[in-house]
Amino acid sequence: MGAFQGGLTYRQYQIKEKLPTTWQARVQQGLVQNVAKPLDPEGEFDRVVGWCSAQFILDTDMSLDLCLQDPYLVVAMRVETIKIPGGLLKVHCESEERKVKRELKKEVLSRYERAEIREQVEARLRKKILPSLKSYEVLWNTETGVVRFFTTNKSLNEELMDLFEDSFNLTLIPDYAYTIAQSDELGLEKGELEALESIEPTPFVDEDTLYESMKG
Amino acid sequence: MDFTERVTRTQFIGPEFITWLWYQEELNGGTFDLGPELGEVELTFEDKLVMGSTALDEQQDSFKGGRPTASLEARAALKLGKLAQSAAVKLTQGDQEWRFTLKAEPLMMSAIKLPEVLADEPAASFQERMFLLENLDRLYRHLFKAFLEERLSKEWTSELLPAIQTWAAQGRV
Numbered sequence: 001m002g003a004f005q006g007g008l009t010y011r012q013y014q015i016k017e018k019l020p021t022t023w024q025a026r027v028q029q030g031l032v033q034n035v036a037k038p039l040d041p042e043g044e045f046d047r048v049v050g051w052c053s054a055q056f057i058l059d060t061d062m063s064l065d066l067c068l069q070d071p072y073l074v075v076a077m078r079v080e081t082i083k084i085p086g087g088l089l090k091v092h093c094e095s096e097e098r099k100v101k102r103e104l105k106k107e108v109l110s111r112y113e114r115a116e117i118r119e120q121v122e123a124r125l126r127k128k129i130l131p132s133l134k135s136y137e138v139l140w141n142t143e144t145g146v147v148r149f150f151t152t153n154k155s156l157n158e159e160l161m162d163l164f165e166d167s168f169n170l171t172l173i174p175d176y177a178y179t180i181a182q183s184d185e186l187g188l189e190k191g192e193l194e195a196l197e198s199i200e201p202t203p204f205v206d207e208d209t210l211y212e213s214m215k216g
Numbered sequence: 217m218d219f220t221e222r223v224t225r226t227q228f229i230g231p232e233f234i235t236w237l238w239y240q241e242e243l244n245g246g247t248f249d250l251g252p253e254l255g256e257v258e259l260t261f262e263d264k265l266v267m268g269s270t271a272l273d274e275q276q277d278s279f280k281g282g283r284p285t286a287s288l289e290a291r292a293a294l295k296l297g298k299l300a301q302s303a304a305v306k307l308t309q310g311d312q313e314w315r316f317t318l319k320a321e322p323l324m325m326s327a328i329k330l331p332e333v334l335a336d337e338p339a340a341s342f343q344e345r346m347f348l349l350e351n352l353d354r355l356y357r358h359l360f361k362a363f364l365e366e367r368l369s370k371e372w373t374s375e376l377l378p379a380i381q382t383w384a385a386q387g388r389v
Contacts, residue, residue, distance in 0.1 A: 177229035
């Protein structure tokens with residue numbers, strides 16, 4: 001389900017700010033500064049997020065001329081994560097704890113000792129496990145300020161909003177009934193926009209029908 | 217009231233919009249005149265419908281296959297005060313057809329199937345897909361605008377809502 005083929009599922013956003021006429025330089029800089037970088041197995045992060053090519057996940061050449069398909073900026077948000085399977089971590093920790101108990105001639109280890117062992121085992125296993133890589137297409141219509149992100153996962157969408165703001169200093173407003181109603185494109189009149197502020201739910205069935213239906 | 221509160225407080229507009237589209241389909245065959253620029257479009261409900269109500273309880277009714285909006289079960293859910301939470305629909309403009317699922321909260325289209333793309337070359341194919349997608353987006357927003365113009369009007373309470381309530385109660389317009 002993506003921009004290039006098949007069905008399309010995405011969350012849509014409108015950029016809050018007006019894009020300056022000289023946006024190209026700012027966008028180019030933002031893409032390069034926030035390009036996806038490989039996760040360091042010896043580092044402290046379990047997850048890194050950045051921009052990559054929408055065509056190939058390992059391609060991080062973010063030259064604007066490669067990313068622009070006028071009027072669209074076509075990129076992807078790459079997410080690299082490293083996760084040690086819980087079961088694997090548990091058995092390696094237990095093995096290490098047994099070894100330490102023998103060495104220290106102790107029957108029980110303290111919480112501190114066990115935590116230290118877990119940390120060491122995690123660091124060792126991290127180096128042996130390959131990180132997982134996923135990318136999600138982002139289409140930015142630079143004429144209308146509409147951005148489409150091709151996943152509806154809530155936390156990924158929150159990460160996109162952060163990455164977008166960090167990269168371009170622009171705010172993404174997600175589409176909701178309220179934000180669509182307020183958009184310039186819809187062009188509701190002043191009185192309608194005022195009514196929107198005090199709108200309340202209305203029942204689509206009258207009380208008698210509801211009562212009869214509930215009586216069953 | 218801050219932005220998040222406003223968004224949350226107005227989430228009910230989505231289910232009301234989809235249910236209004238259902239009513240319009242039965243009122244006038246789902247035909248909408250979207251003005252001189254966009255012309256006439258036709259919206260029909262297809263084989264999937266989910267109904268629910270946070271006001272009554274959290275139970276949802278899912279209907280699959282055939283035409284759920286014509287089923288007695290969906291009618292019964294409507295009479296219980298439930299509204300459409302999502303629906304598979306087809307939108308037709310001239311000889312072009314889009315199929316998608318309209319979801320209520322948050323209000324959005326998903327699983328969009330575009331009309332057939334004719335271009336073979338990748339760049340041209342992408343541009344054609346985007347043209348078709350932007351066109352769908354424009355039609356969808358104008359349908360939502362048509363709903364809001366009724367929903368936010370003074371006539372909503374006095375004329376339009378009673379007509380919808382009669383349809384919901386009697387199963388016909």
